Every structure is written in structure tokens, then in C-alpha cells.
Amino acid sequence: MIVPLGHVFLLAGLVFAMGLVCLVARRNLIMTLIGVEVMMNAAAIAFVAAALRWQLMEGQVFVLFILAVSAAEISLGLALVVSVYRRTGSIDPDRYDILKW
Amino acid sequence: MSLYAVIFYVLGLVILTATGLAVTRRQPVHAVLYLIVAFSGTAALFFMLGAPLLAVFMVIIYAGAIMVLVLFVIMLFQRSPHEIGLLPQWGPATLLGAVFLAVAVITVFKDPGSSVVLQGAVAQPRDFGRFLFDRYWLAVEIVSILFLVALVAIIHLGKRRDTEEIEKCPSSHPSPPRGERKGEGVIYHKEEHP
Numbered sequence: 001m002i003v004p005l006g007h008v009f010l011l012a013g014l015v016f017a018m019g020l021v022c023l024v025a026r027r028n029l030i031m032t033l034i035g036v037e038v039m040m041n042a043a044a045i046a047f048v049a050a051a052l053r054w055q056l057m058e059g060q061v062f063v064l065f066i067l068a069v070s071a072a073e074i075s076l077g078l079a080l081v082v083s084v085y086r087r088t089g090s091i092d093p094d095r096y097d098i099l100k101w
Numbered sequence: 102m103s104l105y106a107v108i109f110y111v112l113g114l115v116i117l118t119a120t121g122l123a124v125t126r127r128q129p130v131h132a133v134l135y136l137i138v139a140f141s142g143t144a145a146l147f148f149m150l151g152a153p154l155l156a157v158f159m160v161i162i163y164a165g166a167i168m169v170l171v172l173f174v175i176m177l178f179q180r181s182p183h184e185i186g187l188l189p190q191w192g193p194a195t196l197l198g199a200v201f202l203a204v205a206v207i208t209v210f211k212d213p214g215s216s217v218v219l220q221g222a223v224a225q226p227r228d229f230g231r232f233l234f235d236r237y238w239l240a241v242e243i244v245s246i247l248f249l250v251a252l253v254a255i256i257h258l259g260k261r262r263d264t265e266e267i268e269k270c271p272s273s274h275p276s277p278p279r280g281e282r283k284g285e286g287v288i289y290h291k292e293e294h295p
Contacts, residue, residue, distance in 0.1 A: 002149065006215030011113045013122045013205040015139075016118050021122035021198040025191035030129045030175060034136060037167065037290065038120055039228075041143055043271050048150045052219050060152050060224055062138075067122050067155075068244045074167050074249040078174045079255040085178065 016042035016083045030085075032081035040070040067089045105221065108149060117252040129175050133168050140164040150219070154226040 019038030021047050024034055044063045051059025088098065119139035125133040144159035209215050233241065 002103070002215050003109045003218040004218055004222060006209050006212075007109070007113075008150075009209045009215065011116065012292070013202055014117055015208065016196045017202040017205075018117075018120050020201060023194050024194035024197070024229075026124075028129060030171065031132060034129070034132055034171070035124065037136070037163075038124065038139075041140065041163070044155075045146065048147055048152050048155065049219070049226075051152070052150045052222060053214075053217065055222060057224055057229060058148050060155055060229060061237055061253075063147075063152070063155050064158065065240060065244060067158055067255060069247070070187055071162055071167055072247055073179070075170060076251050076254055076258075077172065079258040082174060082177060086226060092189045 002052075005049060005053050009059040010048060012042045012049070015039075015045065027092055029081045029093060033074060033081070036077075037070060037074060040066055057065075068092065112142050112146050115139075116146070123177050130172065133171050133175070140168070151162050151221065151223045152229075153223065154229050188200070195293060256263070 016039050017088075018069045019042060021030055022035030022038060024035075044066050047059045047063045047066070051057065066075065081091060084096065088096055090096075103104065116139050121140065122137035123132045123139060126135065140159060140163040144156040147153075147159055148156040198286045
């Protein structure tokens with residue numbers, strides 16, 4: 001007897017929306033990556049709640065894979081940010097104009 | 102309202118507040134610190150929803166490893182990148198987020214299954230591990246291959262190339278040979294040439 005399923009989904013949706021806004025609106029590449037992390041966190045909350053609702057362990061297994069993929073994604077993304085900062089001296093994506101002529 | 106419900110709403114409030122503060126900070130370091138709070142709250146939520154192993158993983162991997170990694174990368178930048186403002190399109194972006202949220206809320210609460218009250222149950226770590234390696238061992242192997250690919254890509258990206266230095270400052274002295282520069286941790290190293 002915890003809470004209705006909808007309330008957990010509402011929490012996950014709110015967190016996901018915040019991550020979405022952070023991903024789209026921020027101009028700092030590190031903040032963009034943090035937005036992706038927040039969205040993955042929200043997805044994990046929804047999966048765990050669904051696993052409890054239907055008493056299936058597949059949801060929890062999927063959360064484990066979300067954790068793994070997000071760890072790989074954030075490390076690779078940060079390596080890309082560092083590499084692009086080295087080339088251009090900025091982490092503002094609006095200032096990447098090497099390919100323009 | 103049971104004790105579990107009270108704990109859930111308190112945790113939800115903590116997660117929402119910390120995430121909201123994190124995505125609005127101008128300094129990435131502050132954002133990361135707030136995010137650690139949010140992820141710890143999520144771990145407690147997982148524990149309450151019957152996933153103790155995932156709660157532990159959440160603390161170790163998300164709040165521990167990933168956030169420390171982000172912190173170190175922020176420290177690698179010489180100039181603190183906090184002066185970058187929002188995109189000029191932040192208004193439409195926020196509007197899109199709000200519309201998405203409204204649609205999601207309507208969809209969730211339209212469904213009669215959303216009012217089903219969750220029953221407490223716990224997936225013991227032992228059962229979880231058995232289940233994982235019994236039925237999803239192939240996916241675990243694929244994830245390990247993914248990590249290997251990511252590792253190779255990161256090493257390739259992180260390697261310092263001498264051509265970049267020449268590209269960057271064409272007028273200056275050519276950079277010293279590779280062997281001497283090994284182990285340099287500074288990204289944007291300005292060298293003094295005598």
C-alpha cells in the first residue's frame with residue numbers, strides 16, 4: 001500500500017520535463033548533458049514503478065541497462081566536449097563554425 | 102495516508118526541488134551538487150519501490166561515479182564556463198516542455214489503471230541477479246561490448262594530437278615532440294617558449 005501509480009508517473013513526468021527544458025534551452029554543453037541524465041533518471045523512476053505495479057522484474061532489469069547506457073553516454077559525451085573545447089576554446093555550440101565558409 | 106505515502110511525497114518534493122534548482126543554475130558545479138541530492142532521493146525512492154539493488158547502484162554509479170566525473174571535467178576547463186546564458190529560444194523550449202508535460206499528465210490520468218494503488222514488494226538482490234543472468238545474459242554481454250566501444254572511443258578522443266597545436270597557434274614555436282608531452286593533464290595549455 002504505497003501510492004497510486006499515477007502519482008509516481010506524474011513525478012517521473014515532471015522530472016522528465018525539467019530535463020527536456022534543460023536539454024533544449026541551455027547553451028552550455030555540460031548542462032545539456034546533465035539534462036540528458038535527468039531525463040534518464042525520470043525514465044528509470046517510471047520503469048521501477050511499473051515493475052512494482054505488474055510485479056515483473058523486467059522493469060528493474062531495464063533500469064539496470066539504463067544505468068549502464070547512461071554511464072557510457074555521459075563519459076563519451078564529456079570526452080567529446082573536452083575534445084571540442086580543445087579545438088575551439090569554447091563550449092557554446094553556437095560558436096562552432098569551423099565547417100562554415 | 103500510510104507512512105509509505107508520506108515518505109513518497111516528501112521524497113518526490115525533494116527530487117523535484119533539487120532537479121529544478123539543478124537545471125536553473127548558471128554554474129555547472131552548483132548544478133552537479135544539486136543533482137547529487139536529486140539522485141540520492143531517487144535512490145531512496147527505488148528502495149521504497151522494492152528495488153534495493155538498484156538503489157545501491159543508483160548511489161554508486163549515478164550519485165557517485167558519474168557526478169564526480171562531471172565535476173572533474175568541469176574542473177579541467179581553465180575558464181569557468183558560467184557566463185554562457187540561455188539560448189534565445191528558451192521561451193519556446195519551455196513552452197514545448199510544458200505542453201509535453203500537460204499531454205503526459207492527461208494521458209496518465211485518463212487511464213483507469215493509474216489509480217491502482219501500488220502494493221509493496223521487494224525484489225531481493227539475490228533473486229534479481231539470478232533472474233538477470235538467467236534470462237538476460239546476452240543483453241549483459243552486449244552492454245559490456247558497448248562499454249568497450251565507449252572506452253576505445255574515449256581513448257581515441259582524449260589523445261592529444263600535435264597537429265591541433267600547430268593549427269591553434271600557427272605563429273608560435275612548433276610543439277615539442279610527443280614523448281615529452283606525455284601525461285599532461287591540462288587541456289588548454291599555454292606554453293611559454295623562451
